[in-house]
Amino acid sequence: QKEVEQNSGPLSVPEGAIASLNCTYSDRVSQSFFWYRQYSGKSPELIMSIYSNGDKEDGRFTAQLNKASQYVSLLIRDSQPSDSATYLCAALSGSARQLTFGSGTQLTVLP
Amino acid sequence: GAVVSQHPSRVICKSGTSVKIECRSLDFQATTMFWYRQFPKQSLMLMATSNEGSKATYEQGVEKDKFLINHASLTLSTLTVTSAHPEDSSFYICSARQSPPDTQYFGPGTRLTVL
Numbered sequence: 142q143k144e145v146e147q148n149s150g151p152l153s154v155p156e157g158a159i160a161s162l163n164c165t166y167s168d169r170v171s172q173s174f175f176w177y178r179q180y181s182g183k184s185p186e187l188i189m190s191i192y193s194n195g196d197k198e199d200g201r202f203t204a205q206l207n208k209a210s211q212y213v214s215l216l217i218r219d220s221q222p223s224d225s226a227t228y229l230c231a232a233l234s235g236s237a238r239q240l241t242f243g244s245g246t247q248l249t250v251l252p
Numbered sequence: 253g254a255v256v257s258q259h260p261s262r263v264i265c266k267s268g269t270s271v272k273i274e275c276r277s278l279d280f281q282a283t284t285m286f287w288y289r290q291f292p293k294q295s296l297m298l299m300a301t302s303n304e305g306s307k308a309t310y311e312q313g314v315e316k317d318k319f320l321i322n323h324a325s326l327t328l329s330t331l332t333v334t335s336a337h338p339e340d341s342s343f344y345i346c347s348a349r350q351s352p353p354d355t356q357y358f359g360p361g362t363r364l365t366v367l
Contacts, residue, residue, distance in 0.1 A: 173354060184345045184361040185296070187254075190353065229295070233354060237301055237309065238284070240347075240356055244295045 144168075145232050147243035155251050160217040162246050164230030167211070173233040174206060175240065176215045180226045188228075189215065220250040255279050256348045258359035265336055266367055273331045273362045275346030281326035282348035286356065287319075290343045302329045336366045 144167040154160045166174070173192050177185035189204040191197045191213065197204045203216040213232075217224055230243040255278040265271050275285055283304045288296040300321050301309045308321035320332040329348075333340055343363050347356040 175355070177358075184358045187355065187357060190355055192353075238349065238354055239286070239298060239301065242296050 145241050145243040147230050147246045151247040153249045154220050158220050160220045162215040162228050164213045166232045168234045171232040171234040174213045175231045177229040178226045222250045222252050225249045254357040256357050256359040258362055262363045264365045267337050271333045275329045275359050277327045277348040280350050284349040285329040286347045287331050288345045338366045341366045
């Protein structure tokens with residue numbers, strides 16, 4: 142069974158700090174990975190996609206992928222209270238090209 | 253770009269009635285859309301994969317006769333919850349696949365409450 146696992150959290154960081162969110166996946170065939178942010182009562186919003194080993198930066202967000210270790214992470218620099226949300230890691234795999242989601246990590250940025 | 257809309261955003265209905273939810277990709281064509289359900293404090297649960305012009309593929313445990321999916325065009329998929337019961341109350345979210353790249357964008361969701 143294909144699985145995506147995230148550190149359970151909840152995770153609290155002070156405003157201005159770096160928040161580090163981690164994710165592992167079991168399906169070695171997975172090639173594409175995504176981080177979504179979900180505010181309470183809202184639907185997921187795409188933050189980052191990453192397809193190649195290494196780092197990908199977009200503003201305050203950096204996604205990291207290590208296919209050998211089957212590990213994906215998301216770093217949020219200069220965390221803001223508005224970053225407080227649940228972050229979902231997802232892997233794309235299978236002939237149906239479906240997303241397998243982790244259970245999410247709840248992040249709270251304390252002012 | 254990559255905007256997905258959903259309608260209605262919220263619906264309250266009586267037990268036994270049917271409810272239709274529309275999902276539209278506004279600025280791209282989506283041959284594949286997905287329907288998810290999310291209960292409070294739980295992760296997304298994929299219900300079905302909707303392919304334009306063909307029958308939907310349902311996940312194990314999802315009743316295809318209860319959750320009717322139609323994907324009649326490249327920008328519209330509908331989910332009809334038939335004979336809704338209180339246990340069907342949930343947050344229903346659709347997503348549309350944009351390719352290339354192979355990325356899913358989510359609609360804002362529909363909160364269904366069955367009395």
